[in-house]
Amino acid sequence: MRRSAALSRLVALGLLVALGAIGAPAAPAAASGAAPRTTLPTIERQVMCVTCKIPLNVAQSTQADRERAFIQGLINQGEDEAEIKQALVGQYGPAVLGLPGAHGFDLAAYLVPLAALLAVLGLLAVLLPRWRRSARAQALSAAPESRLGAADAARLESDLSRFD
Secondary structure, three states: OHHHHHHHHHHHHHHHHHHHHHHHHHHHHHHOOOOOOOOOOHHOOOOOOOOOOOOOOOOOHHHHHHHHHHHHHHOOOOOOOHHOOOOOOOOOHHHOOOOOOOOHHHHHHHHHHHHOOOOOHHHHHHHHHHHHHHHHHHHOOOHHHHHHEEEEEEHHHHHHHHHH
């Protein structure tokens, strides 16, 4: 009974940690109430240079400079982060986004690692108690070491005395 309670607590803890990791990025935006004004460095870290295929904040090409100018123009117009990303996708296609979308098939990029983590935690919760039980059983069933016979003890003492 104690093991099942501990197992259920472990599974519940794993679920809470996993759900907390999913919900953590959304919490600061919801707490602020109003959408904060975005900056070029914020957007640069989240989008890619479409020709270099690297994050825009490290890209050094004329296309990267054009993308930065486009983003800065949208920021100057008062667009927020979501509107800027939508305009970038309209201008350059979905390859400009650094992360996959949170809908449709792209959602699998977030859900598959989470499902794998939960499966590993569940597997460990089941297997660890079994491994511990089998280790205890082996330790109890191990034969005690045999004592030396009188002849062997005498021979050992004579061998050891030669090295003194």
